[in-house]
Amino acid sequence: MISPAGIRPVGIRPVGLSLAAQSRLSARPTTVRLMATKAIDIDKVRAETPGVRHGVHLLACGSALTSSPVLDAVTGYLRLESEVGGYEAAQDQAEMLGGVYDSAAHLIGSKREEIALLENATAAWCMAFYSTPFKPGDRILTCEAEYGANYVAFLERAQRDGIEIDVIPSGSDGAIDLDALEAMIDERVKMIAITWIPTNGGLINPAKEVGSIANRHGIAYLLDACQAVGQMPVDVADLGCDFLSATGRKFLRGPRGTGFLYVKAERLVTMEPVMIDHFSADWVEPDRYVLRPDARRFENWENAYALRAGLGVAVDYATDLGLEAIQERAFGLATYLRGQLNELQGTTVRDLGPQQCAIVTWTTEGLEPQATVKKLRSNGVTIGASGPNSTLLDSTRRNLPVMFRAAPHYFNTEEEIDELISALAIEIHQSQT
Numbered sequence: 001m002i003s004p005a006g007i008r009p010v011g012i013r014p015v016g017l018s019l020a021a022q023s024r025l026s027a028r029p030t031t032v033r034l035m036a037t038k039a040i041d042i043d044k045v046r047a048e049t050p051g052v053r054h055g056v057h058l059l060a061c062g063s064a065l066t067s068s069p070v071l072d073a074v075t076g077y078l079r080l081e082s083e084v085g086g087y088e089a090a091q092d093q094a095e096m097l098g099g100v101y102d103s104a105a106h107l108i109g110s111k112r113e114e115i116a117l118l119e120n121a122t123a124a125w126c127m128a129f130y131s132t133p134f135k136p137g138d139r140i141l142t143c144e145a146e147y148g149a150n151y152v153a154f155l156e157r158a159q160r161d162g163i164e165i166d167v168i169p170s171g172s173d174g175a176i177d178l179d180a181l182e183a184m185i186d187e188r189v190k191m192i193a194i195t196w197i198p199t200n201g202g203l204i205n206p207a208k209e210v211g212s213i214a215n216r217h218g219i220a221y222l223l224d225a226c227q228a229v230g231q232m233p234v235d236v237a238d239l240g241c242d243f244l245s246a247t248g249r250k251f252l253r254g255p256r257g258t259g260f261l262y263v264k265a266e267r268l269v270t271m272e273p274v275m276i277d278h279f280s281a282d283w284v285e286p287d288r289y290v291l292r293p294d295a296r297r298f299e300n301w302e303n304a305y306a307l308r309a310g311l312g313v314a315v316d317y318a319t320d321l322g323l324e325a326i327q328e329r330a331f332g333l334a335t336y337l338r339g340q341l342n343e344l345q346g347t348t349v350r351d352l353g354p355q356q357c358a359i360v361t362w363t364t365e366g367l368e369p370q371a372t373v374k375k376l377r378s379n380g381v382t383i384g385a386s387g388p389n390s391t392l393l394d395s396t397r398r399n400l401p402v403m404f405r406a407a408p409h410y411f412n413t414e415e416e417i418d419e420l421i422s423a424l425a426i427e428i429h430q431s432q433t
Helices: 019-026 042-047 068-084 086-092 094-108 121-130 148-161 178-184 207-217 305-321 323-342 369-378 388-398 414-431
Strands: 115-118 139-143 164-168 189-195 220-224 243-247 259-263 281-285 288-291 347-349 360-364 384-386 403-406
Touching (some): 068 305, 086 094, 094 115, 094 305, 115 121, 121 220, 121 243, 148 189, 305 323, 323 347, 323 360, 323 414, 369 384, 369 403
Parallel strands (some): 139 189
Antiparallel strands (some): 243 259, 347 360, 360 403, 384 403
16 A cells, blocks of 8 residues: 555565566665756645645646645635625736736747637637638548547538548657648648647657648648646747647646637637627627627636636746746656656556657556556555547557556656556556465
């Protein structure tokens, strides 16, 4: 059993490891260490992360542990609403709430007017996708690692509007084959829509290079950055995307029920939202309305203002730490985890790509992921499982089963990863006896 305090019980040996790996794991310090990231005060960050006192949480790709400043922002706003009323709280905190747009814009290198705050990344993505007009025969190009929520939307519009969905092949390294993408372009391609970092592993697709191709041909480019924002620097101008969707709950460490959409200013002037209300448009005459000039035309009037307050604090927290420093530490911890998993008996790391992010997936012979994940959590170690239907094309191509999934973030430590490895080793041993 792994204690919530993060101490490995005395007398339990990680028998699922090779002898060499057992020796390395039991020694303190371990022989493989990360270089310290001077820009991040890990002790301070962990002191501001209440969840680390309740166990090991290695699932930032699902919903990361929030910081105490985020918690304080959400609960403080709710408290204000309870004291003065919801409308009055919004009036009193208008400057702070407006600042969330500035924070999100700064995070991704856009203008405030290009940001819409929405309840999640899927809502943001759908606003961009469903507000883009297509006619029968128009083509959408996507990737083999595309996320399930996006792909079913492609299928729905194929059935409803007669569009065609074409999948860009992957190269030998698992990433989008850029030469193949270039060869697929013709006058019927109206959108390239890809997932930058898929949900089922460490792959980082070449989003910038895809953007260059899209821009050169004048094709709309929709980028799902749900797993990217918060674990690495993002610059929409550098990426060349027309639309970008993001969530608050993953690597940004914001509250659930938050996300945002970036819409390039040049696209805004030609886009009619798939749905509007009297916030996204002014009702100026009995038979006429005028859309807002900014990206907030994709929002509606009622919103969870307390959650927005938390999102703003989460974005500022990440920005203050520095996305380069966050990437260095999170990617480094994931690399450390992959190295430890490679020493674990019967374990295969499933991540693809020439560069790999902070998401790690693997399979272990004799261990059923969902049951094992549940057992580990009861012992104070939280990871997840990734099923084939979340990325069905990639899973089918690679014949992937349900996999283990973990995502260490900058507030995690190597010692916590070692706890996961020990817990898995125990499960392996028990499965063999």
